[in-house]
Amino acid sequence: MKKINYKLFPDRDGHFAKYGGQYVSETLMYPLSELHKAYMKIAKSASFQKELKGELKNYVGRPTPIYHASRISKELGNCNIYLKREDLNHTGAHKINNAMGQAMLAKAMGKTRIIAETGAGQHGVATATACARYNLKCVVYMGSEDIQRQKINVYRMKLLGAEVVAVNSGSKTLKDALNEALRDWVTNVDDTHYIIGSVAGPHPYPMIVRDFQSIIGHESKQQMKKINKKAHILVACVGGGSNAIGLFHPYLNDNVEIIGVEAGGYGLSTGKHAAPLNKGKPGILHGNRTYIMEDKNGQIESTHSISAGLDYPGVGPEHSWLKDNKRVKYVTVTDKEALEAFYYLTEKEGIIPALETAHALAYAFKIAKSKSKKNILVNLSGRGDKDIDTIASLQGMEV
Amino acid sequence: MNRINQLFLQQKKSKRTVFITYLVCGDPDLKSTLKIMNLMVESGVDLIELGVPFTDPIADGPTIQKGVERALKKNVSLSDVLKVVEAFRESNQKTPLVLMGYMNPIECMGFNKFSIQAKSKGVDGVLLVDSPPEESEEINSALIKNNLCQIFLASPTTEDKRLKKIIKYSTGYLYYVSIKGITGSSIIDFKPIKKSVDHIRKLSKGSIPVTVGFGIKNGITAKNIGKFSDGIIIGSSIVELIEQYMGNKAVMYKKIKSFLMSINKSIGEK
Numbered sequence: 001m002k003k004i005n006y007k008l009f010p011d012r013d014g015h016f017a018k019y020g021g022q023y024v025s026e027t028l029m030y031p032l033s034e035l036h037k038a039y040m041k042i043a044k045s046a047s048f049q050k051e052l053k054g055e056l057k058n059y060v061g062r063p064t065p066i067y068h069a070s071r072i073s074k075e076l077g078n079c080n081i082y083l084k085r086e087d088l089n090h091t092g093a094h095k096i097n098n099a100m101g102q103a104m105l106a107k108a109m110g111k112t113r114i115i116a117e118t119g120a121g122q123h124g125v126a127t128a129t130a131c132a133r134y135n136l137k138c139v140v141y142m143g144s145e146d147i148q149r150q151k152i153n154v155y156r157m158k159l160l161g162a163e164v165v166a167v168n169s170g171s172k173t174l175k176d177a178l179n180e181a182l183r184d185w186v187t188n189v190d191d192t193h194y195i196i197g198s199v200a201g202p203h204p205y206p207m208i209v210r211d212f213q214s215i216i217g218h219e220s221k222q223q224m225k226k227i228n229k230k231a232h233i234l235v236a237c238v239g240g241g242s243n244a245i246g247l248f249h250p251y252l253n254d255n256v257e258i259i260g261v262e263a264g265g266y267g268l269s270t271g272k273h274a275a276p277l278n279k280g281k282p283g284i285l286h287g288n289r290t291y292i293m294e295d296k297n298g299q300i301e302s303t304h305s306i307s308a309g310l311d312y313p314g315v316g317p318e319h320s321w322l323k324d325n326k327r328v329k330y331v332t333v334t335d336k337e338a339l340e341a342f343y344y345l346t347e348k349e350g351i352i353p354a355l356e357t358a359h360a361l362a363y364a365f366k367i368a369k370s371k372s373k374k375n376i377l378v379n380l381s382g383r384g385d386k387d388i389d390t391i392a393s394l395q396g397m398e399v
Numbered sequence: 400m401n402r403i404n405q406l407f408l409q410q411k412k413s414k415r416t417v418f419i420t421y422l423v424c425g426d427p428d429l430k431s432t433l434k435i436m437n438l439m440v441e442s443g444v445d446l447i448e449l450g451v452p453f454t455d456p457i458a459d460g461p462t463i464q465k466g467v468e469r470a471l472k473k474n475v476s477l478s479d480v481l482k483v484v485e486a487f488r489e490s491n492q493k494t495p496l497v498l499m500g501y502m503n504p505i506e507c508m509g510f511n512k513f514s515i516q517a518k519s520k521g522v523d524g525v526l527l528v529d530s531p532p533e534e535s536e537e538i539n540s541a542l543i544k545n546n547l548c549q550i551f552l553a554s555p556t557t558e559d560k561r562l563k564k565i566i567k568y569s570t571g572y573l574y575y576v577s578i579k580g581i582t583g584s585s586i587i588d589f590k591p592i593k594k595s596v597d598h599i600r601k602l603s604k605g606s607i608p609v610t611v612g613f614g615i616k617n618g619i620t621a622k623n624i625g626k627f628s629d630g631i632i633i634g635s636s637i638v639e640l641i642e643q644y645m646g647n648k649a650v651m652y653k654k655i656k657s658f659l660m661s662i663n664k665s666i667g668e669k
Contacts, residue, residue: 013533021533021534022531022533022534023502023529023530023531023534024457024529024531025457025458025528025529025552025554025576026531026551026552026553026554026556026557026565026576027458027552027554027555027556027576027579027580029531029533029554029556029557029561030554030556030557030558031556033558169461169464169468170454170455170468175455176455179455179456179457182457183457183458183459183460183581186458186579186580186581187579187580187581187584189556189579190579283503283506283507284501284502284503284506284529285455285503286455286457287457287529292503294503294507296507297476297477297478297504297507298453298477298503298504298505298506298507298508299452299453299454299471299476299503299504300454300455300503
């Protein structure tokens with residue numbers, strides 16, 4: 001088989017082989033092309049990159065450390081689990097990497113208003129934070145269902161000066177928030193930039209978000225080298241897939257096993273999950289062709305996951321491509337397994353992970369138990385403070 | 400030549416503005432849809448755009464979204480839409496029908512299977528809101544092979560380079576989106592719309608009829624837009640009437656009919 005150079009994608013029109021592209025209404029074609037041009041010209045320039053690097057260092061707190069979780073590694077077997085601590089970023093997750101980059105780009109493009117969609121609220125908080133930092137007006141669309149289960153983040157966004165708009169259409173979750181943000185953007189393209197939080201949406205978003213998140217993988221490579229360790233297996237959770245692609249992308253051409261973990265919800269056989277790569281099929285949603293969860297008539301199905309951030313019926317198109325060409329293996333972890341991993345890491349390492357991240361951890365723990373002498377690098381994409389309400393109510397408590 | 404081409408050819412001779420209406424198939428139910436379609440024809444409508452419900456209608460405003468949700472509650476599928484077309488054709492062989500919607504349900508059925516079925520049931524054209532020419536090669540060839548028109552949108556933000564591509568791929572007519580925004584918004588100023596329509600005519604050398612939609616809610620707007628375009632499209636206002644009066648079907652039909660007749664009268668007075 002011909003060796004693929006994974007770094008050369010997407011192609012000029014935004015395709016990862018048959019995935020990706022620009023399935024949007026005509027009105028959005030122009031702003032997307034403007035964004036693409038501005039991104040290539042501004043964001044790729046040395047001065048922008050230098051400024052971004054400074055912001056990520058002094059404002060966000062990068063580089064984030066890699067931590068050798070020695071206690072659990074020993075308890076689980078003889079593998080070594082390393083955690084890339086994205087939870088230690090300002091605002092508590094990897095989302096800020098992209099929000100800062102795009103907010104700076106928007107500012108350079110002369111935009112004065114930012115819109116964003118959010119599921120768990122992490123991207124909303126990151127965007128509201130970047131907007132406060134750069135003096136940009138910020139409107140965040142959030143499904144009313146998610147507003148209920150992520151109250152703390154809603155309040156944080158409001159404190160940061162953002163307007164949070166409840167979305168009551170459809171399934172009232174992330175996918176509907178994305179629809180609403182796209183509608184806002186169509187209407188207000190002149191002064192507004194849309195900061196998509198994941199590697200989803202129409203081209204050039206999957207590429208832009210991936211590039212801004214790739215700092216995770218680039219740093220990891222350097223840091224592992226510094227401690228003289230080679231990562232044998234990479235593990236990250238996949239909703240839209242931005243933290244995963246951020247870790248994976250710099251490693252795609254290397255000899256390393258890569259695993260993405262989707263939300264198995266109550267179990268794949270129940271139909272109540274959010275695992276399009278495992279159980280869906282290719283289709284078109286939110287401006288790109290990718291694996292989606294749909295019924296027999298092509299209607300998008302509602303999903304279930306304990307973690308709002310993974311509760312999405314689509315996935316970034318690059319992941320669909322990486323699945324088909326078998327570069328990345330995509331597996332699932334159930335709500336229950338994720339919860340067990342959540343408690344385990346909290347109790348044994350003193351790190352409270354986000355419920356999204358707990359999916360990646362659960363699978364990494366499985367590998368650690370079954371394999372020998374592997375170095376497993378897990379993207380600890382976010383901290384779990386936002387999930388405390390959910391966890392407490394599962395234990396029958398109110399915080 | 401199919402019904403759409405014939406219609407515009409004929410209207411060109413009579414110098415009448417083509418009157419196009421939109422409704423969501425299955426809103427509030429399939430039986431009412433068929434009835435409203437017939438009523439549209441009786442009220443002077445020349446071409447009907449039949450909306451195919453989709454769970455994530457990103458280009459539609461709240462009015463049509465709610466219409467779509469009503470249809471989806473009844474589980475209206477693409478196959479049901481084709482059945483309505485078939486039923487409509489039993490009594491009407493003349494009025495062109497265009498299916499308007501989003502790519503995924505069509506892709507799910509399969510482009511070829513869909514095109515063959517659509518043609519055999521009596522569809523004349525297809526408008527996929529989220530599929531610009533750049534992404535339409537495959538579906539376009541399936542449609543053309545089956546003598547179905549593919550209608551594309553052009554918008555105030557479309558640049559000339561892309562406009563040429565849109566003109567090249569468009570068959571039947573071109574749908575100019577009058578405003579930056581979603582369905583259900585309002586038109587404020589006619590001048591930029593006229594300028595754009597004139598510009599499209601010039602670029603296409605008159606090869607394709609140019610219709611205008613989004614934001615036409617009353618007779619005066621319809622009349623003014625009709626002065627410089629080949630056709631006008633009304634959607635949200637009809638869906639709004641359905642929402643408002645669906646509790647009493649007889650009243651709903653009456654309201655829709657009188658609204659459409661008033662529009663028809665306005666555009667007739669050129």
